[in-house]
Amino acid sequence: MNGFGAADDLWLRAVTEQLGRIPHSSNLYYTEPCAKLAELLCARTGMKKVFFGNSGAEANECAIKVARKYSAEKKGPNCYTVVTLKNSFHGRTLATLSATGQDHYHELYQPLVPGFTHIAPGDMAALRAIDEKTPVAGIMIECVQGEGGVVPLQADFVKALYDYAQANDIPLIVDEVQTGNGRSGALYSYMNFGIQPDIVSTAKGLGGGLPIGACLMGDKVKDVFGPGDHGSTFGGNPAVCAGAISILTRIDDALLAGVRERSAYIFDQLTGAPGVESVSGMGLMIGIKTVKPAREVVAKCIENGVLALTAKDRVRLLPALNIPMDLLEKAVAVLKAACGE
Numbered sequence: 001m002n003g004f005g006a007a008d009d010l011w012l013r014a015v016t017e018q019l020g021r022i023p024h025s026s027n028l029y030y031t032e033p034c035a036k037l038a039e040l041l042c043a044r045t046g047m048k049k050v051f052f053g054n055s056g057a058e059a060n061e062c063a064i065k066v067a068r069k070y071s072a073e074k075k076g077p078n079c080y081t082v083v084t085l086k087n088s089f090h091g092r093t094l095a096t097l098s099a100t101g102q103d104h105y106h107e108l109y110q111p112l113v114p115g116f117t118h119i120a121p122g123d124m125a126a127l128r129a130i131d132e133k134t135p136v137a138g139i140m141i142e143c144v145q146g147e148g149g150v151v152p153l154q155a156d157f158v159k160a161l162y163d164y165a166q167a168n169d170i171p172l173i174v175d176e177v178q179t180g181n182g183r184s185g186a187l188y189s190y191m192n193f194g195i196q197p198d199i200v201s202t203a204k205g206l207g208g209g210l211p212i213g214a215c216l217m218g219d220k221v222k223d224v225f226g227p228g229d230h231g232s233t234f235g236g237n238p239a240v241c242a243g244a245i246s247i248l249t250r251i252d253d254a255l256l257a258g259v260r261e262r263s264a265y266i267f268d269q270l271t272g273a274p275g276v277e278s279v280s281g282m283g284l285m286i287g288i289k290t291v292k293p294a295r296e297v298v299a300k301c302i303e304n305g306v307l308a309l310t311a312k313d314r315v316r317l318l319p320a321l322n323i324p325m326d327l328l329e330k331a332v333a334v335l336k337a338a339c340g341e
């Protein structure tokens with residue numbers, strides 16, 4: 001998930017310089033890198049406030065708490081249900097596991113946290129029916145379901161959800177933990193869908209290899225939390241934030257154009273290749289349905305020096321956003337051979 005590969009020089013320098021200055025401070029104080037990162041995130045997204053934690057799951061926990069508090073205050077204590085999608089993945093803490101719309105993640109951890117309902121992607125009628133019974137406190141989606149097999153949502157469904165959420169004063173949360181920070185070919189994947197969420201959670205690639213989670217809050221919810229409502233000891237750590245600034249400032253138009261170009265190359269090479277049934281995804285987040293079991297293909301790739309992983313029954317690719325074209329060509333050749341042999 002490292003956007004700029006392993007031990008990227010600029011990131012390393014930013015982190016180590018900050019480690020020599022202030023490696024950590026009490027969360028009673030802001031540090032310069034933390035404030036600057038929040039400012040940059042808001043400037044690039046139009047969001048208004050940011051909470052920093054240490055992981056994607058924590059960013060989503062914050063998002064859920066913000067949505068629930070906003071809605072309980074607006075619509076009363078019965079308004080706590082957060083609607084998420086079947087086949088989604090939102091994390092491994094109990095609340096985010098409960099938000100996750102895949103039964104097999106739930107099996108060993110009953111009883112789950114109450115107040116989550118899952119609808120099928122595309123099923124606006126199900127959302128309306130739930131909302132009519134008890135008002136919905138939040139809607140949470142991944143624009144591309146990553147762990148679910150690298151499946152992008154239909155654009156008209158995303159727009160319909162957005163319109164419904166706006167019209168009914170329901171905070172819309174977009175989970176950009178995997179899709180975010182350039183991965184989809186836009187800074188955040190929702191930007192490919194022409195919507196403006198109320199809450200965005202992100203993590204993974206933003207940290208460049210160190211733990212970070214960020215929950216971005218838009219106009220609607222920016223004043224929901226007051227002092228003491230939420231917090232984290234290590235969230236907003238200055239060294240981690242200094243590294244994240246170095247990552248975020250380099251995700252510019254040129255880099256994003258490069259992501260889309262590399263993506264088009266992979267789609268072009270793999271679509272219709274021997275042993276490949278279909279290719280899905282967005283930007284450099286790609287799922288490949290192979291004739292052979294995905295695990296076998298991944299094992300073959302690893303044997304030949306290419307790290308891939310699986311998502312459900314697909315091979316999943318998440319290469320560095322700046323992977324040199326010659327290296328990408330070699331990797332795709334290894335992958336094609338593994339699929340077609």
Ligand SMILES: Cc1ncc(COP(=O)(O)O)c(C=O)c1O
Binds near residue numbers: 089203
């Ligand atoms: C979409 C999505 N949300 C949340 C998470 C959880 O992130 P973390 O493992 O950093 O807690 C993940 C991790 O894979 C993810 O893909």
